Amino acid sequence: MTSDAATVALAATPRDAALALADVSVARGGRPVVRGVDLEVPAGQVTALLGPNGAGKSTLVLGIGGVLPIAGAVRIGGRDLAGRSPHQIRAAGLAVVPEGHRVLRGLSVADNLRAAGTGVSRSALRAGIEQAWVTFPELEARQGQLAGRLSGGQQQMLAIASALVGQPSYVIIDELSLGLAPVVVERLEPVVRGIAERGIGVLLIEQFATVALRLADRVAIMDRGRIGFRGVADELADRPELLHGVYLAG
Numbered sequence: 001m002t003s004d005a006a007t008v009a010l011a012a013t014p015r016d017a018a019l020a021l022a023d024v025s026v027a028r029g030g031r032p033v034v035r036g037v038d039l040e041v042p043a044g045q046v047t048a049l050l051g052p053n054g055a056g057k058s059t060l061v062l063g064i065g066g067v068l069p070i071a072g073a074v075r076i077g078g079r080d081l082a083g084r085s086p087h088q089i090r091a092a093g094l095a096v097v098p099e100g101h102r103v104l105r106g107l108s109v110a111d112n113l114r115a116a117g118t119g120v121s122r123s124a125l126r127a128g129i130e131q132a133w134v135t136f137p138e139l140e141a142r143q144g145q146l147a148g149r150l151s152g153g154q155q156q157m158l159a160i161a162s163a164l165v166g167q168p169s170y171v172i173i174d175e176l177s178l179g180l181a182p183v184v185v186e187r188l189e190p191v192v193r194g195i196a197e198r199g200i201g202v203l204l205i206e207q208f209a210t211v212a213l214r215l216a217d218r219v220a221i222m223d224r225g226r227i228g229f230r231g232v233a234d235e236l237a238d239r240p241e242l243l244h245g246v247y248l249a250g
């Protein structure tokens with residue numbers, strides 16, 4: 001199969017399937033960092049992945065997104081994306097908002113969205129940009145402004161909008177709240193819920209348990225490369241001792 005044909009085949013994945021990680025391991029510098037992770041991210045729900053600094057959360061995100069090589073499977077609708085390039089994974093309907101509200105600082109807000117929509121049909125891109133303006137009117141008001149001149153919160157909005165512009169089925173947000181003022185986090189929380197309400201499965205990586213527990217339907221806790229707890233968010237809210245020992249922030 002040519003890589004274009006592979007991309008088309010992957011893009012045909014049904015929207016209502018789950019994103020499922022099976023026995024995913026990722027090594028860095030020859031050292032195992034993520035070890036045998038099983039995790040399901042259902043469509044239309046927010047799944048939070050919590051864990052202390054260095055637990056391996058960002059490494060897992062880089063592995064799922066095709067940036068780092070992995071062992072194991074990353075399936076959407078039963079189709080394994082392991083070993084695919086970041087571009088193919090995105091075309092298959094899985095978008096990543098990397099840690100650190102990264103944007104193309106030398107491009108305007110609108111051009112960031114256009115760049116993120118490379119490979120998306122013109123009509124889908126137009127619809128994606130319209131949706132971005134509805135979700136973030138503050139970005140529409142600054143659409144000609146250089147992204148490097150936005151505030152940190154606005155850059156996070158643009159990073160999220162850029163991930164959504166190709167209308168993915170699943171989105172992974174690595175550190176939604178890190179470095180942002182509480183008022184900005186409050187602005188972003190309903191956006192994340194709204195993404196799930198549109199039927200998109202959200203995997204939210206968070207250091208701050210309070211933020212994650214307000215947003216999430218389901219929670220997993222990662223420590224030293226492994227998932228130690230997974231369950232519904234209400235269960236974790238009722239049993240704070242589960243967070244103790246591995247997780248002190250927030």
Ligand SMILES: Nc1ncnc2c1ncn2[C@@H]1O[C@H](COP(=O)(O)OP(=O)(O)OP(=O)(O)O)[C@@H](O)[C@H]1O
Nearest residue numbers: 028029033051052053054055056057058059060207
């Ligand atoms: N480029 C790298 N090369 C080798 N090891 C790395 C590299 N980046 C991170 N690590 C190691 O991988 C482990 C997990 O780091 P990772 O960033 O995935 O954790 P995290 O849970 O996302 O924590 P944080 O919230 O601090 O980013 C850490 O022990 C870290 O030292």
